[in-house]
Amino acid sequence: MKIPEGIKFDDQGLMVAIAQDVENGEVLMQAFMNEEALRLSLETGVAHYYSRSRKKLWKKGESSGHVQQVKEVRLDCDLDAVILKVHQIGGACHTGFRSCFYRVVNPDGSLREEGQKVFNPGQVYKK
Amino acid sequence: MKIPEGIKFDDQGLMVAIAQDVENGEVLMQAFMNEEALRLSLETGVAHYYSRSRKKLWKKGESSGHVQQVKEVRLDCDLDAVILKVHQIGGACHTGFRSCFYRVVNPDGSLREEGQKVFNPGQVYKK
Numbered sequence: 001m002k003i004p005e006g007i008k009f010d011d012q013g014l015m016v017a018i019a020q021d022v023e024n025g026e027v028l029m030q031a032f033m034n035e036e037a038l039r040l041s042l043e044t045g046v047a048h049y050y051s052r053s054r055k056k057l058w059k060k061g062e063s064s065g066h067v068q069q070v071k072e073v074r075l076d077c078d079l080d081a082v083i084l085k086v087h088q089i090g091g092a093c094h095t096g097f098r099s100c101f102y103r104v105v106n107p108d109g110s111l112r113e114e115g116q117k118v119f120n121p122g123q124v125y126k127k
Numbered sequence: 128m129k130i131p132e133g134i135k136f137d138d139q140g141l142m143v144a145i146a147q148d149v150e151n152g153e154v155l156m157q158a159f160m161n162e163e164a165l166r167l168s169l170e171t172g173v174a175h176y177y178s179r180s181r182k183k184l185w186k187k188g189e190s191s192g193h194v195q196q197v198k199e200v201r202l203d204c205d206l207d208a209v210i211l212k213v214h215q216i217g218g219a220c221h222t223g224f225r226s227c228f229y230r231v232v233n234p235d236g237s238l239r240e241e242g243q244k245v246f247n248p249g250q251v252y253k254k
Contacts, residue, residue, distance in 0.1 A: 002236030004238055029203065030145065042236075073231070074232070076156065077222050078227075081157040083228050095204050100203040100205075102201075102204070103201060104199060105169070105201070106128075111202065
């Protein structure tokens, strides 16, 4: 898949990326992409992101094997945010949950865990 | 709903916010929130955002009437991104589409529109 024209990256050269489960619509994670990450995601069909903390390109699942196969790519009205509809191998979250959004806010501001735990991070990241 | 502890805002005081249709899981829009926008969204039950271009707090639907009633709030593993599961009145996008993510990338990099048009922006924003 080729990179569309007119995509807007912010003053740090990044755009917001959202990975959504193509099968059930669950939002799996939110990350950022620079132009190279977007290009690689489209060209290879496997999600790549840009890590703001590590300041480097990052192939999702590189160490865990939990890659995201890109099935559809959507852009928003401003062309500055992208949704990847993906087939997620394993889980998206490094904590072992399928989605990074596994915490729900209670009325009193406390958080409860509500999500599907799909792997044991101690085993997956032991290398 | 009270604001949870430990939320991380970036160096501009913002976090990524994703509005998702509570009924069918469609991602409606992506925007940013500062602490006040998050607090107001939780306290009032109606989505508020922070506009980076206009540099001001923004109640979604203020001029259009297309407000978002917050039904559930989820945080990600890093506590720096939030999903609002909302009941969307009208459409989320100023173009008249229900979702801002109405453009799908074709294999050749061109874009096709694929979404539900729910209002005429010329009528809604004529005031």
